Amino acid sequence: MHKFLPFWEHVEELRKTLLKIGAIILLATLLTFVFHKPLFSLLLKPLKEPSVTFYQKEHLVAHKSRTFSLPPGTLLLTAKNERIPVRHLSLEQGESADLEIPKPSLYLFSPLEGFTTVFSLSFWGGILLSSPLWIYLLLRFLLPALKGHESKLLLPFFLLSLLFIGGGLLFCYRVTLPLITTFLSSFNTSLGSNLWGFGETTRFTLYLLLAHALLFELYVALLFLIHFHLLTYPTLQRARRPVIITIFILAAICTPPDVVSQLLLALPLLLFYELALLFARSKDYKDIYLLNRK
Known part of the structure; x- marks a missing residue:
């Protein structure tokens, strides 16, 4: 986006950027649809664990x-x-x-269930896989409108966001999903036969992955607010107890109802909050030091 362009030329630049983004996502969706088998095999791998296999x-x-x-x-x-x-x-x-x-780990309960589920996953997979390209186009459009110090912070926060999103996805895939599928299959056995639908199981897996990515991303948002003095150390210190309770509630929602699983998710989030407190304190000390020098 150029600072000195007339309004309608800004709109035209935005339109071109959005068209490029749409074309990139469409192409990535089609490619993901063509190669959906390896993607589904990876996504549903936790269901193939011995503790979840139905015999x-x-x-x-x-x-x-x-x-x-x-x-x-x-x-x-x-x-x-x-x-x-x-x-x-x-x-x-x-x-x-x-x-x-x-037995087969997943079942299709309607003629269209397989196709619609694969297409839905291909769409979201296309958005995710093409994200570096379309985020680059958005940044290229927005960057000229930012001030010098703001533009310098954009890349570090963007990279930090990607790091924590990836960390949340990896944590869910390696820890939460195997635990929750094992727990649910064991719990359901006492009630009836485990016949898990392909569509529902895929949506459930995507929900867990997204929830973990967002929970880990909250830490980056917290650092952003601290850096720009929208949150201070005293404010975070006062909110400590409510935040701890909230973290355990979120962990209970996103994990099986056993203490070990909840602790596995809650402890990293608690650690992130404590690190954010240290960052906020260091920012306050730095601001006081700079103020005294003046």
């Missing part, structure tokens, strides 16, 4: 001597109640074996 018991009888090829993940039940992974099983005529065969 169906089968009694196999050999009417003649042969070697059976079994699905990956099949378990052989021994007389000692041991569960041994087996891929090929040789049985003589008349012999039998008890097996646990993994």
